[in-house]
Amino acid sequence: MNGGRHKTSRRDERLNTTQIWLSGGIAGVLARTFTSPLEVVKITAQVGLPSGKLGFTNGLAYIMNKEGFLGLWKGNLVGCLRVFPQNAIQMGTYTSIREAFEDPSTARMTGINTLIAGSIAGVVGATLTYPFDVVKTRFTAQDYLHKTYATPQLALQKLYAEKGLFKGLSASVLGSIPFAAALYATYETLDSVSETPKERRTTFHTFMNGSIAAMVAQTVAFPFDTIKRKMQVQGFSAMEPHVEFKFNGMVHCFQQTVNVNGFIGLWRGNMANIVRVIPYGGATFVTYEYVNRIWAFKNGYTLSPFSNVPRVGVDQSRTPEEVKAFLKDNAERAKESIKKP
Secondary structure, three states: OOOOHHHOOOOOOOOOHHHHHHHHHHHHHHHHHHOHHHHHHHHHHHHOOHHHHOOHHHHHHHHHHHHOHHHHHOOHHHHHHHHHHHHHHHHHHHHHHHHHHOEOOOOEOOHHHHHHHHHHHHHHHHHHOHHHHHHHHHHHHOOOOOOOOOOHHHHHHHHHHOOOOOOOHHHHHHHHHHHHHHHHHHHHHHHHHOOOOHHHOOHHHHHHHHHHHHHHHHHHHHHHHHHHHHHHOOOOHHHHHHOOOOOOHHHHHHHHHHHHHOHHHHHOOHHHHHHHHHHHHHHHHHHHHHHHHHHHHHOOOEOOOOOOOEOOOOOOOOOHHHHHHHHHHHHHHHHHHHHOO
């Protein structure tokens, strides 16, 4: 019996809520660490540091020569501290909203409902974890060998005292709406037009869908991300020698960025960003799907964590608790049959 709810819903009913949220968090951490050097180049370009004005390849070389190899991973620890709960919250929220919005007969959502669900999930995830994003940006902006902040804890304490934990939140919230909407809408579209059933798709297929979705979403929302980064480092001592202009608030920052760097300045660093989001987006969705497979195996539904081949006799539409009880009952019956003469 291999039919069931997990085939008619984006939420895999073979997993409990905690497992789904953990899958999102694990996926985010691994993808974030893998693509950290590209994130560093992107942020340094956005905030106006010298390395960010040299282009993608030269920017990488400049940071390595000036700050060492580990300089390419500055801010990664804080980024992981944020991305784990953010991805878990965002994917968990999206999955929950989808359950309420989707058509039970087709397991599909209308375009507008996909946009709404993705936007809400993006805003919730970004807002609840925002202070860590501010700290990550400042850790990335500071020199790895001459740190202003020694630890994330000290940075949080200092920013709290300065009332700077939510600097740039307005741009972040506004940007998370088109980002999450474009991300999930693109992924859902690619998912719906695929002629290959989900359980038979290759890792490469999932990777490409995730990469394309992330690239579209990041490009659409990039101007908001640029403004957010500028607002996050405003008043940061390590940035003082490199300040391009002063501004008061989000709208003024948009205006000044366009005035000083031109309209295209809103996308400065986007090349590094595009190079980053292809592996980041793909790795996120691949890891998410793979970790879900591990949970499904652990919960007793499949024969192996490396595939979706169902266990014989296990009804895939049953809840994890029901499958656990079913397998336990079968094991006890098997023991009883062995004891019989």
